[in-house]
Amino acid sequence: xxxxxxxxxxxxxxxxxxxxxxxxxxxxxxxxxxxxxxxxxxxxxxxxxxxxxxxxxxxxxxxxxxxxxxxxxxxxxxxxxxxxxxxxxxxxxxxxxxxxxxxxxxxxxxxxxxxxxxxxxxxxxxxxxxxxxxxxxxxxxxxxxxxxxxxxxxxxxxxxxxxxxxxxxxxxxxxxxxxxxxxxxxxxxxxxxxxxxxxxxxxxxxxxxxxxxxxxxxxxxxxxxxxxxxxxxxxxxxxxxxxxxxxxxxxxxxxxxxxxxxxxxxxxxxxxxxxxxxxxxxxxxxxxxxxx
Amino acid sequence: xxxxxxxxxxxxxxxxxxxxxxxxxxxxxxxxxxxxxxxxxxxxxxxxxxxxxxxxxxxxxxxxxxxxxxxxxxxxxxxxxxxxxxxxxxxxxxxxxxxxxxxxxxxxxxxxxxxxxxxxxxxxxxxxxxxxxxxxxxxxxxxxxxxxxxxxxxxxxxxxxxxxxxxxxxxxxxxxxxxxxxxxxxxxxxxxxxxxxxxxxxxxxxxxxxxxxxxxxxxxxxxxxxxxxxxxxxxxxxxxxxxxxxxxxxxxxxxxxxxxxxxxxxxxxxxxxxxxxxxxxxxxxxxxxxxxxxxxxxxxxxxxxxxxxxxxxxxxxxx
Numbered sequence: 342x343x344x345x346x347x348x349x350x351x352x353x354x355x356x357x358x359x360x361x362x363x364x365x366x367x368x369x370x371x372x373x374x375x376x377x378x379x380x381x382x383x384x385x386x387x388x389x390x391x392x393x394x395x396x397x398x399x400x401x402x403x404x405x406x407x408x409x410x411x412x413x414x415x416x417x418x419x420x421x422x423x424x425x426x427x428x429x430x431x432x433x434x435x436x437x438x439x440x441x442x443x444x445x446x447x448x449x450x451x452x453x454x455x456x457x458x459x460x461x462x463x464x465x466x467x468x469x470x471x472x473x474x475x476x477x478x479x480x481x482x483x484x485x486x487x488x489x490x491x492x493x494x495x496x497x498x499x500x501x502x503x504x505x506x507x508x509x510x511x512x513x514x515x516x517x518x519x520x521x522x523x524x525x526x527x528x529x530x531x532x533x534x535x536x537x538x539x540x541x542x543x544x545x546x547x548x549x550x551x552x553x554x555x556x557x558x559x560x561x562x563x564x565x566x567x568x569x570x571x572x573x574x575x576x577x578x579x580x581x582x583x584x585x586x587x588x589x590x591x592x593x594x595x596x597x598x599x600x601x602x603x604x605x606x607x608x609x610x611x612x613x614x615x616x617x618x619x620x621x622x623x624x625x626x627x628x629x630x631x632x633x
Numbered sequence: 634x635x636x637x638x639x640x641x642x643x644x645x646x647x648x649x650x651x652x653x654x655x656x657x658x659x660x661x662x663x664x665x666x667x668x669x670x671x672x673x674x675x676x677x678x679x680x681x682x683x684x685x686x687x688x689x690x691x692x693x694x695x696x697x698x699x700x701x702x703x704x705x706x707x708x709x710x711x712x713x714x715x716x717x718x719x720x721x722x723x724x725x726x727x728x729x730x731x732x733x734x735x736x737x738x739x740x741x742x743x744x745x746x747x748x749x750x751x752x753x754x755x756x757x758x759x760x761x762x763x764x765x766x767x768x769x770x771x772x773x774x775x776x777x778x779x780x781x782x783x784x785x786x787x788x789x790x791x792x793x794x795x796x797x798x799x800x801x802x803x804x805x806x807x808x809x810x811x812x813x814x815x816x817x818x819x820x821x822x823x824x825x826x827x828x829x830x831x832x833x834x835x836x837x838x839x840x841x842x843x844x845x846x847x848x849x850x851x852x853x854x855x856x857x858x859x860x861x862x863x864x865x866x867x868x869x870x871x872x873x874x875x876x877x878x879x880x881x882x883x884x885x886x887x888x889x890x891x892x893x894x895x896x897x898x899x900x901x902x903x904x905x906x907x908x909x910x911x912x913x914x915x916x917x918x919x920x921x922x923x924x925x926x927x928x929x930x931x932x933x934x935x936x937x938x939x940x941x942x943x944x945x946x947x948x949x950x951x952x
Contacts, residue, residue: 369768468646468649468653469653471646471650471653471930471933472650472651472653472654472657473657474933475650475654475884475926475929475930475933476654476657476922476925476926476929477884477885477887477888477891477929478888479891480888480891480906480922480925481922483891483906483910483918484661484910484922486910487909487910487911487913487915487918488664488913560776564776567778567781568778568892571780571892572910573910587778587780587781591780591784595788595792602781606777606778606785609776609777610773610776610777610781611776613775613776614773614775614776617772617776618772
């Protein structure tokens with residue numbers, strides 16, 4: 342009897358406890374999480390322990406090799422490189438996180454709307470995504486740099502607008518399978534609105550897909566932030582980010598001042614790797630489809 | 634028959650995508666500060682001059698009319714004229730594109746030649762040290778900004794060891810480029826690195842999937858040796874989807890070429906685009922974007938069709 346009366350959808354509830362256990366067993370993913378936390382501490386708490394002046398130049402202290410008071414040396418205008426790594430990391434991490442999350446939000450809304458609407462609306466919306474993917478992001482960013490130099494908020498917006506396409510495809514695919522589930526059909530039959538179907542059922546049930554997509558988006562966004570200074574879109578001096586430090590250090594590196602490029606380069610690689618490892622771990626733990 | 638219908642539908646989709654790309658490029662053209670008139674006449678132009686120019690060029694007409702006009706010139710192969718080089722954009726692209734193709738195709742070939750055996754080896758040695766080491770290396774390669782990698786390579790192989798020059802081969806034709814193969818090493822390796830990372834992952838996954846298929850078990854039960862199974866069956870079946878992925882990878886290859894060409898001063902389309910951005914040469918910028926996007930759409934189309942033909946299991950699931 343009880344089996345007949347049981348009406349709860351068997352497939353709907355993702356088991357987060359099982360997922361968490363799976364995630365914590367993935368050594369690479371846990372290491373990634375540790376690296377991200379360490380870098381957040383380094384960039385946001387670090388300046389309290391190692392306070393440096395990153396606004397004013399100090400021409401008596403330029404191009405010092407690592408050692409003494411400056412563990413990582415100084416740059417061409419006398420900024421302490423270790424302090425600058427913290428200072429630039431703040432911008433890189435904030436812009437990367439914000440742009441990655443913005444891209445995921447745009448992609449999620451677009452993908453859910455397209456998949457839920459179906460028919461020709463879906464077809465048109467997805468062709469727009471195809472068109473966006475066909476234009477390489479670096480080219481668009483370079484065109485934007487020819488037109489204007491955005492401030493930090495503008496930069497986040499631009500990066501978000503060029504990178505929401507992949508999550509929109511993933512969320513659309515998820516929506517297509519979810520919208521024919523019984524609980525969505527029931528809601529519609531009893532007079533629930535489309536908005537309610539999307540916000541109450543489809544998006545909550547896509548959370549694992551969205552979270553995994555967001556993690557990879559952040560990894561890609563931090564990498565993209567590393568390119569923007571190189572492309573001429575970056576934050577303006579005396580502010581900087583890791584990509585800006587790299588670009589500024591390019592010529593210095595040829596004259597042997599490796600300490601201007603190796604630390605920011607390694608920081609970018611480590612953080613991007615870490616976010617990708619977390620994304621891989623989450624994807625396997627939630628058992629959802631995602632990149633690579 | 635079914636395949637033909639699929640081909641027709643998929644081609645129609647691709648045309649729609651290209652049409653949307655032209656709309657985007659058209660909008661960008663009109664989002665420029667001061668519009669095309671300011672771009673051509675320069676910052677010194679007076680309001681009257683701009684108004685006259687706009688009238689001459691039909692720029693004072695409604696946007697939809699202008700768009701149709703724009704499409705018509707595109708269909709005639711006219712991408713506009715460069716502001717700074719005083720040459721047709723189509724001609725500039727025609728000169729530069731072959732050289733960029735040399736660079737990207739070489740990078741793709743070198744990347745695949747490394748990625749395929751690495752991925753297979755990882756699959757066979759799954760969860761053994763070799764697998765972990767290569768996985769970690771691919772993560773690092775994927776996460777390294779292309780220009781940082783190129784810089785490190787130049788510092789090590791040009792400055793320290795003096796094995797390869799830091800400047801790519803110069804020359805107007807692909808033949809001249811091939812005449813100096815040593816100078817091609819660093820640009821090609823830089824372009825191939827992230828390719829190795831991504832495609833060894835694909836190859837590893839595809840090989841693992843095939844290794845768990847029934848036909849492998851049957852072959853094993855029938856007494857075939859591991860090596861024979863790998864090379865006779867698994868290799869072929871895993872390779873096709875991976876090769877098809879190349880089509881989706883076209884925009885990344887072009888993005889990489891943009892940076893590599895600038896870094897090594899290789900006179901291809903990427904460098905053309907780069908210098909156009911420095912001089913705000915909008916016709917060149919947008920012409921290049923258009924050409925690259927069309928190449929990407931065609932690449933994706935080919936990838937879909939190839940996958941559909943070689944793997945009957947792939948049904949028209951991608952709407």
